[in-house]
Amino acid sequence: MIWEIIISVLLVTGGFFGLVGSYGLVKLPDPMTRLHAPTKAATLGVGATLTASLIWFPTQGGQSTWHELLILLFLFMTAPITGAFIAKAHLHLGWDADELPRPEPDLHWATFAGPENESVLDRKTPDE
Amino acid sequence: MSPALIALLPFIGALLPGLLIRSGRDVAAISCGTATFIALLGLCLHIPAIMAGEVITARFEWLPSLGMNANFRIDGLGLLFGILILGIGLLIITYARYYLSRNDPVGLFYTYLMLFQGAMIGIVLSDNILLLLVFWELTSLSSFLLIGYWRHLPEGRQGARIALTVTALGGLAMIAGMLILGNIAGSYDISDILQAREAIQASPLYVPALVLILLGAFTKSAQFPFHFWLPHAMAAPTPVSAYLHSATMVKAGLFLLARLWPVLSGTPEWFYLVATTGLLTMVSAAWIAIFRDDLKSLLAFSTVSHLGLITMLLGFGTQGAAVAAMFHIVNHATFKAALFMTAGIIDHEAGTRSISRLGGLRRLMPITFTIGTLAALSMAGVPPLNGFLTKEMMLQETTEAVWFGNGTVLYVFGTLGALFSVCYSLRFVTQVFLGPERDDYPAHPHDPGFGLLVGPALLVVLVVLIGMFPNTSAAWLVAASSSAVTGVAQDPHFALWHGVNLALKLSLTAILGGLLLLALNPGMLAMRDAVWRPDGKRAFDAITRGATGVARGFTERFTNGSMSRALGALSMTIVATGLWAFSTGRYQGASRPMLEVGVVPLTGWILLMVATACMVAFHRLRILALVLVSIIGLIVSGTFIYLSAPDLALTQISVEVVTVVLLLLALNFLPKYTILDSADRKRGLDAFVATVTGLGFGALSYCIMRSDFAFPPISGYMLENSYKLGGGSNVVNVILVDFRGYDTFGEITVLGIAALTIFALTETLLAGASGRRLRNWVHDSLRAGDRHPMLLVVVTRLILPISLVVGLFIFLRGHNSPGGGFVAGLVVSIALVSQYMASGFSWAQERQSINYHAFIGAGVIAAGITGIGAWFAGLPFLTSTYGYVKLPGIEEFELASAMGFDLGVFLCVVGAVMLGLNSLTRIARQTGATVNLEPMDVDPSKEAEHR
Amino acid sequence: MEFLLSSAIGVLTAAGVYLVLRLRTFAVVLGTTMLSYAINVFLFSTGRLVVDAPPVLRYGAETYTDPLPQALVLTAIVISFGMTAVVVLMALGAFLEGGDDRVDMPRADRLPDHRAGDDGA
């Protein structure tokens, strides 16, 4: 019974946060803020759901599984990377380097750095 | 000598000049002449037997089930034609030796000539109409080659094509006619057909067969309105004209009429078709001949005219006419060949064949003059030459025949033809030889050497001999041949003088009229030029040009390189035929209950619908389209899971990510947006096609899902025996690696080949124009910094070994749970790809000492070896066995030999995916990307060490 | 459920057909991808639909879905993957060589660029 309650709570929590995460995706005003909603809300959403499953199988389902843990690990490991990459993509597409604080006066953020970061027009084309 | 051998000898002769192509004119002529002579000798040896009424046959089975056999026969008709073909052939071979220039490819000429000779002999000796057809068409082909022999002359090429096309037209019609004839007679052997007169003439197919066969005969014999090809064939070297277009080939049609005379003639259809055509041809061609300026052209039309005469005689269907026809064949061959050779000599010596540039050659070329005049007079029907004899016979026959109830029309026209004939014959004599000598011949005319003269001289001797002594010189041959034609023993007697009868009067009229006409000729020429007249060549050109134009338009229209049209046609064909097939059958109606729909499937459905619709709407934004593809793939995978197909879901989702990576790699070099370049109307039409196809497919699948199997599916057995006999509890996997392992074997081969193709293509691209273009590539978008972001490098570095473990797990448990070699391979590939994406290609590549070619090869071989392994147990390819391997203390595995197969799958998948991606990456590197030596762009820890 | 799935198949097919009828290679590739989704689901559905009865043998389980179409679809997925990879690369190659990504064959494939001596052979 107690497990049932815990499981139920976890499921409801998971569902709730999953929904909120995606709702945030719709509701929040600009891309950078929208990035926050799913990277976190969804982690807990799916995290709670997986935890519910982790508990459900040994207690209610009569078999033990640990895969949920692995999935969770994987998700938590990768979520920051996807977050950072989407942010970088967004910075690249929608932001100017000057709109951001600089890391140091003469340095750029990695997205804005690099010798290749030139306009197509500037590029020398030797043969044409 | 066997008739077959006689027919074969010219072909053997044809090989010789080909083999001795460099040894000159003499060798070629002698070898061909020898072959011809032997054949002629062989033929003549049969004369006594044939005179005695025998028919010499030789039979070889060739294609008995079709009734096409190499059956030969020599009867009187064959003998007549055989002697003509081989005898004149011998003369032509001699003549050509001296006629052709040293620079001409003489070997080729003789080869063609002998091919033709063989074909002709084949026609006349065939005892099987299908065999006859073979030789018949061969004459068309070899004449094509001979007419076009001087390939630099446009007239030659055009003439050759016209001749080929017209005679091929007839030949094709004749194929049909002969097949019908044979089907009626129940045999294709001429001997049998000749016995089937009643059956043939009673058959409803008699008229079609007759028309088709006549089409063949008339085209070959240049009968009206197909006569126009013959003058254009005169572009051929003169020996060819003399041989093919006067003596032999054009007579093949006559031969055919004569050959089938016993079974086809005697009906009104025959009479009106054949006799009328003959008459028309005789008169019209003679009329045209009067005005020709080119000697050979004049002779050609005269030939057409005389062929018409013979045709008309055969068309009469009476025995007398048949005899006259046979006799005229002999006579015409002698004087016409002589005339052609004369024309050739004049051309050769005077440098022109144009009558308007000739005249007065009598003194310069006395021998030629004599020969030419005698032959021309014979052609004019002047006694006592042989032409006179048959002209009289012809006129006699026309007076006896009745045409649509009219007894005079035939002989009036017959006389008219004879009159024209006199006119052009005398024109040949007077305007070439007589008159004042000129000083503007293109060359210096004089009598040629013996080689060129011997042929025509011999022929003219015959002209005179037959004319004077017809009963001793030629009657036997005419008797033999006309007996063969009529099927009744003939014993004709010929005489120059029959008393003053209608024929003689007509003959006299013709001669006098001809003289008068000759006197009027210049005036008439002007008059004729002023009046429009049909021109066969121009009509032919117009028709062929039109046909070519239509064909081009048609071809351009129906295969215009439009993919969209092709696929649209495919879609509509599928829908139309599918619908037709379905609606003409019976559908039982929905028998299976529907599954309930929960909230999740409904959500999935909405997602899929919306995503698909968006995909179509936004497909021109390519990256968005790819995102949508990923979403659709995700939902499809979810669908598979929901509907009890975990293996499918695993495969689908992992394949899809690799596909997306691949598409992204390609998209880097492709435009990022699709230009809108189809018109609204086309898009509307496409949408219609798409909707109809979608509806059709949806409906089909609905019908299927709602109905039951008509028979228990074989998968029941698989479910039952998968564990028992296959040793695995994941039935899908057991099917893949065991029940249907052979499919999987093919499947991984496909994958391997795909990778090899990609690799090969990449190499080719980089080596060619694309490589240069890539080296000067300008990226079409602004590029961010941070090529190898540190965060990604660190995490993928951790993910790689974990993924390998997961891959191993999925591989090992595949036989019993969802998974298996394929998914495992993809998982490992994806992990490796993530390394590439994070740390850069060169760095990651350096760390794998893997040759993906070898992987693919090893994969296919491993799968193959697992299959072949069974051979050693005496079992078929891919027979698996299994057992549980329990290494003490270690994880217990079920080790099916099928797992070796699965290993092959794994290797192949990894090799193929990686080789494919490698290749794409190579294209990218061609654009001049720098190579990284470190896994990440900046490594702060290293930097600290340096400090 | 059957209706949902068959309508999905229909829509996927229609989308695929519409896209393969476009004039640029990338759209055609997308279209073939859609078609392969459609056909995979279609082929899968010929085993009829069953929820939660995967063809993995378990103790006590009575019903299994038809495993054979699944195996067939697996084969088909793999094959169409290989094909897609090749067509993508070939499209890329054609683009690099030809300079545009049209699907239709240019006129120069069927007609010579000049007509010198073309007629009247």
Place this chain on the structure above:
Amino acid sequence: MIGYALYFAFACFGLALLFCLFRVVFAPGLADRVLALDTMTINMIALLTLFGIDRGTTIYFEASLLFAMVGFISTVAFAKFVLRGDIIE
């Protein structure tokens, strides 16, 4: 009780998927769409887990694992494409 909780969660994640789809379709830029795709994958994983509980079977877990892995790779690939054009360099 678990049943109701389960249905609630099903509904939540189903709805969440629809939200994500909305964002895919109506988005100012590519980054948002990729983000929405990534979120969809995560929601799918949750749905799979719920389905597993609902049916009492663990057979679908590998799929979840793979979804996670694949979602990660495709998100990174898309982002890297936006950033660099070339995803393997």
Place this chain on the structure above:
Amino acid sequence: MMRRLFPHPWLSVVLVLTWMLLVNRWAVGSLLFALIIGIVVPLMTAPYWPNATGYSRPGRIPAYLAIVIWDIVKANFSVARIVLFTPRSALRPAWITVPLELRRPEAITALAGTITLTPGTVSCDLSEDAHALLVHCLHAPDPDAVLDEIKTRYEARLKEIFE
């Protein structure tokens, strides 16, 4: 010997654990097999791990993880509140530059990950020289406080663990 056999012992541990979680069977046989994997796979992937990995104080990892998990839960509630109830106009997003003391890539990655997973912050980018982290805050009326929390609550601990 041990060094050669286990070039990355922590990785080996992770892999053994992964295998055990995968096979779902805590038997001795499985463990032995897991050990084999723990040896073989790191050896295979060693080329991808050019620099040695190690932890100076691995013992502090669990505590750190506990803090992070707790923060994640907290984060979710706060983000949920913001998503659901904070009106657009009241939202105060902000960029923060976090100068890093950490130098090891693994440590920086861990920090970035933590930041992303915890309250209202996402790590977006590193500086060119990887000496600073760009963080975006969903709602940060006081950015300095956030920076301070990151430095003390996470970076300091990670520095202990890694360096």
Place this chain on the structure above:
Amino acid sequence: MNHLLIAPVVLPAVIGPLIIMWMRNDLLLQRVFSIVGTALLAVVGIYLNWIAASGEVFVYRLGNWAAPFGIVLVLDRLAAMMVLLTAVLALAVQLYAVGSGWDRKGWHFHALWQFQLMGICGAFLTGDAFNLFVFFEVLLIASYGLMIHGGGEMRLRAGVQYIAYNLAGSTLFLAGLGVLYSVTGTLNMADMAMRVAQMPAEDTALLRAGAVLTMLVFAIKAALVPLHFWLPSTYANAPGPVAALFAIMTKVGVYAIIRFYTLIFPQDAVTETLLGDLLLPAALLTLALGQVGILGTRHLGRLASYAAIGSIGTLVIAVAQYTPQATSAAIYYLIHSTLATGALFLVVDLIGARRGDLWLRLDRVMPGNGMIAALYFITAIALVGMPPFSGFVGKLLVLQATADVSWSVTIWSVILITSLIAIYGLSRAGSLVFWKCYEVEGPDRPEAPKDPAAPSGPIPPRLEPDEQIQDLGDAPANWLALTATGLLLAGIVAMTVLAGPAVRMAEATAQQLHDPAVYIGSVLQGQEGTK
């Protein structure tokens, strides 16, 4: 069980990977290995024909599974003949590829060649409908690789179309198979035939739809109108020897039509005359379109392509009749047209290598004009069905077989009239290419040097890949290329001279096809020792 039954698949399936693994960089070794492999295949083909001549149907049960459950290979007369035909054509054409130097214009020619053979032989031998799909895919993907061998814009563009169209075809194949499975519950062709025969009369709609969908797939492969669009550009742009090998590819489609039509959907099954009713008009249109195309095109490669389409038309006219006589005519014609089409593509390639391009327009006299003209002339005669070559025999057989059918007037008219168009078209093209050139240069111009140093033209320049293919440093072996072409023509001559035995064999084959009970019995009965 006779393991040599599967040799035509396993042999190339082993040689291909071996080449990839160990001989990637050694062209000489590849050539030797690959040619020996193909020759072995021919030997196996002869053996298979020899055993199949007994009239027995041999079954190879893969994986030792009992018949409808596992995949079977089935060897009957037709399958054996097709395998041998493939091997013979492939061997000659491969010699040509080596002789003309085509095989070193890009990577993996020989490996792909072997895989191509594997796919084709697999398709001929299989007795399983889905396995047929798989081997179709094998042969298709190998053909993609071969088709674009050497690269170049047009070739790649045509390749894209070829693949896209065939992807649609493969999709359709799966759909057809799905429908058939959903009704019959089986994939084994013999089993399917049995079940189709027992199909209740009130439940035929799906089966009919399935039959038609499947047939459409084969029609695509055979390039029947209106599904022929892919062929002209593909074949015209493919490397010469590859196009020549592709002569057998359309025949795979025809083979499948024959197989399914006689075995699974005979006219006494629920499909009635459905298939014949569709095939005949399509075949007539195909013939017309192909022959008209010969006249309508301005490119020799496309001319050969249209000739290939035309020959398919004639062939399928016979197939559609569904009588043993017509089927035997079809089989004879199939062999003939494979050899003749293959030869024509080789001749066209010879011309292309010497002239630089294949447009039908005035050009200089090419080196070796006479020899190539002779080859062209013979091939063209054979193709249009003029005597004395096998085309004539084949045409007569087809005409004879269609003499008494309801459409006979139409069929005869189309065949004969289109023959005339083709004759005109081919003679026009031939005289333009081989004769008209002399008009420009005059008759007395000495012939150009015999052996062209390097045939340029549609062949791209040699490429320099990363891994260097061993440079043999030889000029293309012209004599080998000519000999290889001659070999195919020798085949045509043999088909003519030995028409009697050949037709007898075709008749026996047709008899076997029209009596499927033996086939079905061999597959489904007497399965001792299997699982």
